[in-house]
Amino acid sequence: xxxxxxxxxxxxxxxxxxxxxxxxxxxxxxxxxxxxxxxxxxxxxxxxxxxxxxxxxxxxxxxxxxxxxxxxxxxxxxxxxxxxxxxxxxxxxxxxxxxxxxxxxxxxxxxxxxxxxxxxxxxxxxxxxxxxxxxxxxxxxxxxxxxxxxxxxxxxxxxxxxxxxxxxxxxxxxxxxxxxxxxxxxxxxxxxxxxxxxxxxxxxxxxxxxxxxxxxxxxxxxxxxxxxxxxxxxxxxxxxxxxxxxxxxxxxxxxxxxxxxxxxxxxxxxxxxxxxxxxxxxxxxxxxxxxxxxxxxxxxxxxxxxxxxxxxxxxxxxxxxxxxxxxxxxxxxxxxxxxxxxxxxxxxxxxxxxxxxxxxxxxxxxxxxxxxxxxxxxxxxxxxxxxxxxxxxxxxxxxxxxx
Amino acid sequence: xxxxxxxxxxxxxxxxxxxxxxxxxxxxxxxxxxxxxxxxxxxxxxxxxxxxxxxxxxxxxxxxxxxxxxxxxxxxxxxxxxxxxxxxxxxxxxxxxxxxxxxxxxxxxxxxxxxxxxxxxxxxxxxxxxxxxxxxxxxxxxxxxxxxxxxxxxxxxxxxxxxxxxxxxxxxxxxxxxxxxxxxxxxxxxxxxxxxxxxxxxxxxxxxxxxxxxxxxxxxxxxxxxxxxxxxxxxxxxxxxxxxxxxxxxxxxxxxxxxxxxxxxxxxxxxxxxxxxxxxxxxxxxxxxxxxxxxxxxxxxxxxxxxxxxxxxxxxxxxxxxxxxxxxxxxxxxxxxxxxxxxxxxxxxxxxxxxxxxxxxxxxxxxxxxxxxxxxxxxxxxxxxxxxxxxxxxxxxxxxxxx
Numbered sequence: 001x002x003x004x005x006x007x008x009x010x011x012x013x014x015x016x017x018x019x020x021x022x023x024x025x026x027x028x029x030x031x032x033x034x035x036x037x038x039x040x041x042x043x044x045x046x047x048x049x050x051x052x053x054x055x056x057x058x059x060x061x062x063x064x065x066x067x068x069x070x071x072x073x074x075x076x077x078x079x080x081x082x083x084x085x086x087x088x089x090x091x092x093x094x095x096x097x098x099x100x101x102x103x104x105x106x107x108x109x110x111x112x113x114x115x116x117x118x119x120x121x122x123x124x125x126x127x128x129x130x131x132x133x134x135x136x137x138x139x140x141x142x143x144x145x146x147x148x149x150x151x152x153x154x155x156x157x158x159x160x161x162x163x164x165x166x167x168x169x170x171x172x173x174x175x176x177x178x179x180x181x182x183x184x185x186x187x188x189x190x191x192x193x194x195x196x197x198x199x200x201x202x203x204x205x206x207x208x209x210x211x212x213x214x215x216x217x218x219x220x221x222x223x224x225x226x227x228x229x230x231x232x233x234x235x236x237x238x239x240x241x242x243x244x245x246x247x248x249x250x251x252x253x254x255x256x257x258x259x260x261x262x263x264x265x266x267x268x269x270x271x272x273x274x275x276x277x278x279x280x281x282x283x284x285x286x287x288x289x290x291x292x293x294x295x296x297x298x299x300x301x302x303x304x305x306x307x308x309x310x311x312x313x314x315x316x317x318x319x320x321x322x323x324x325x326x327x328x329x330x331x332x333x334x335x336x337x338x339x340x341x342x343x344x345x346x347x348x349x350x351x352x353x354x355x356x357x358x359x360x361x362x363x364x365x366x367x368x369x370x371x372x373x374x375x376x377x378x379x380x381x382x383x384x385x386x387x388x389x390x391x392x393x394x395x396x397x398x399x400x401x402x403x
Numbered sequence: 404x405x406x407x408x409x410x411x412x413x414x415x416x417x418x419x420x421x422x423x424x425x426x427x428x429x430x431x432x433x434x435x436x437x438x439x440x441x442x443x444x445x446x447x448x449x450x451x452x453x454x455x456x457x458x459x460x461x462x463x464x465x466x467x468x469x470x471x472x473x474x475x476x477x478x479x480x481x482x483x484x485x486x487x488x489x490x491x492x493x494x495x496x497x498x499x500x501x502x503x504x505x506x507x508x509x510x511x512x513x514x515x516x517x518x519x520x521x522x523x524x525x526x527x528x529x530x531x532x533x534x535x536x537x538x539x540x541x542x543x544x545x546x547x548x549x550x551x552x553x554x555x556x557x558x559x560x561x562x563x564x565x566x567x568x569x570x571x572x573x574x575x576x577x578x579x580x581x582x583x584x585x586x587x588x589x590x591x592x593x594x595x596x597x598x599x600x601x602x603x604x605x606x607x608x609x610x611x612x613x614x615x616x617x618x619x620x621x622x623x624x625x626x627x628x629x630x631x632x633x634x635x636x637x638x639x640x641x642x643x644x645x646x647x648x649x650x651x652x653x654x655x656x657x658x659x660x661x662x663x664x665x666x667x668x669x670x671x672x673x674x675x676x677x678x679x680x681x682x683x684x685x686x687x688x689x690x691x692x693x694x695x696x697x698x699x700x701x702x703x704x705x706x707x708x709x710x711x712x713x714x715x716x717x718x719x720x721x722x723x724x725x726x727x728x729x730x731x732x733x734x735x736x737x738x739x740x741x742x743x744x745x746x747x748x749x750x751x752x753x754x755x756x757x758x759x760x761x762x763x764x765x766x767x768x769x770x771x772x773x774x775x776x777x778x779x780x781x782x783x784x785x786x787x788x789x790x791x792x793x794x795x796x797x798x799x800x801x802x803x804x805x806x
Binding site for chain 1: 524526527528529530531556557558559561563565586599600601602603604606612614616624626628630632633649650651652654657658659675676677678680681682684685686687688689691692694695698699700701702703705706707728729730732733734735736737740741744747748751752753754755758759760761762763
């Protein structure tokens with residue numbers, strides 16, 4: 001729970017002005033941003049949500065599931081940390097919702113839950129790590145810790161990994177660096193779901209980019225974004241509601257922009273920016289940047305060669321990239337300037353008075369504050385029943401809710 | 404001309420299949436992407452374009468202008484190189500079109516054309532450079548050369564500069580690294596023109612991101628993008644044509660999205676992604692990332708503190724960031740994988756058969772090939788007359804066209 005407690009601490013040390021801005025209506029606005037990406041989005045008012053589950057209990061459950069499959073405790077715990085952090089931060093698509101995918105990867109032995117990553121090449125600021133097909137978070141923690149060590153010694157640590165697996169929310173790794181006063185970045189290539197500008201079919205993943213940077217009093221800038229316009233989950237949510245999707249989210253099977261959620265589910269995601277006239281080729285370029293930093297640099301799979309989503313017939317061999325930079329190597333006063341800019345942005349006059357201007361990381365901080373105030377994480381009832389079934393199947397204790 | 408020749412060489416060594424794809428209609432499609440961003444966009448069919456001016460002659464003219472103001476030849480030449488490269492690559496807004504701005508910066512003595520940048524801090528992979536208020540390209544070349552040297556020694560070079568000025572196209576610096584077999588990145592903060600998501604007013608610049616990476620046979624991936632949807636010039640172009648602008652480009656004075664080019668010119672640019680429902684907050688996050696790497700890291704101006712566009716009442720004190728990474732530090736075969744991915748993307752089936760799928764850098768390569776085939780760069784007649792006036796004012800020889 002050390003990592004979670006650290007996140008919690010970070011949240012508690014957010015300046016009071018920020019916390020005040022996160023009360024009442026604002027929390028729900030922030031929540032809307034952070035959770036509307038998710039199919040199983042939940043608000044405390046939602047009739048479909050459970051009573052809260054303490055974060056420690058969610059972690060216990062996720063760890064037990066992995067241990068029941070023969071994964072050693074510290075590896076199971078590393079995975080559980082990242083999944084719980086996702087739910088805690090409001091990114092439900094990357095939390096317990098993904099546990100079954102990891103269970104399947106281990107059950108089918110296509111991923112080796114007990115393997116230890118090794119350093120294949122090392123040179124001052126850089127390293128190439130062979131993930132040895134271990135769990136993504138085990139590889140990710142190994143690499144980011146190495147990058148942090150290098151940043152402290154040489155100013156920058158730039159570590160790429162091959163033979164890795166899904167590593168959870170990218171922000172987990174950048175925050176590791178920010179928690180030590182460094183700037184942290186991470187990138188991972190993912191299964192192809194996004195069509196390059198002008199193309200009919202997908203060739204690139206949702207390829208996230210994350211940057212975390214420390215400000216004063218534990219405040220942090222945390223950008224954690226896919227390089228496509230929206231995740232599949234957001235389209236699925238519109239479909240369930242019977243609503244259309246905005247232009248710029250997805251294309252149909254012929255490569256034409258669609259506003260039908262039904263059609264979109266059979267088509268491809270569009271890169272950030274959407275159509276060519278709104279500069280979708282920039283999002284396409286950023287997705288390619290992620291491929292270059294990950295699979296292409298590390299000699300792992302890349303672009304169209306990456307295995308399909310949820311495929312367990314072949315090893316993932318994902319490429320990932322982890323960067324840490326020590327701001328002390330540049331001008332003194334980094335955190336002061338960070339706080340100054342963030343404060344300026346947060347106090348800008350909003351176009352709609354009910355929607356305050358926020359900075360990257362604020363929606364997640366608001367969600368964590370809500371979880372803390374309620375004593376745990378609320379899940380959609382479907383998630384709760386899926387977790388109960390999995391517990392039964394793996395013969396581990398179900399999650400206990402707060403009464 | 405060494406740099407230009409190198410660019411030219413790069414272009415000539417693009418695989419023949421690519422060059423073939425750049426003939427006939429395709430050139431104009433590529434040109435549309437690369438030049439439609441520009442107010443003074445030009446096509447060879449355009450009645451408003453001049454006969455070609457050889458790139459060497461454009462450089463001679465730009466250098467003479469700066470030398471006439473007392474700028475030493477090598478500094479004048481460094482600036483001219485970057486401006487000419489912009490026009491040669493088809494980014495007319497950043498070429499001769501900008502020369503008068505640099506002339507004004509030097510004439511008013513708000514920028515010191517002869518100052519030499521100094522290293523303020525140095526630690527293995529990192530350095531903090533004081534640009535000493537010299538010309539942006541002088542600072543940029545100094546920093547990227549230092550980053551390249553560090554990348555070769557330590558794997559990565561990460562150099563930030565304060566006290567810099569406008570440095571031209573960001574891609575110039577990333578390409579410097581790619582020409583030496585490295586990955587190159589550069590970032591610069593710019594005058595505030597972009598409104599953060601939800602805000603009424605601008606607080607961030609168009610803040611470009613560039614990555615250049617080498618592929619086989621001199622081919623290169625060159626992403627060089629502003630983190631807003633479009634540049635001001637593109638809105639100006641629509642206004643001149645009396646056409647509306649797409650949603651996602653700009654907001655009006657009250658922070659509402661506008662489709663009127665007139666209204667947009669008095670409002671603000673929107674970050675890449677546009678509205679919140681199409682994830683404009685991601686572009687906003689990327690613009691903030693650029694501020695963090697530039698002014699905030701380097702202790703220069705940042706965000707709303709940056710002087711207004713074309714202001715010469717106070718020093719620019721811009722922050723910039725230059726990164727070089729040696730791919731040899733990771734898995735062998737980097738360039739082969741680069742070419743494989745680029746080739747796959749270029750051969751994907753397009754949604755519209757008349758618009759082939761391309762990769763970042765292709766439009767610019769097509770433009771350079773066109774310039775080479777015509778023996779020089781064609782300019783809009785307004786640019787030609789503006790350049791003639793400036794030549795007269797500074798008492799230097801006007802540019803000579805190919806008859």
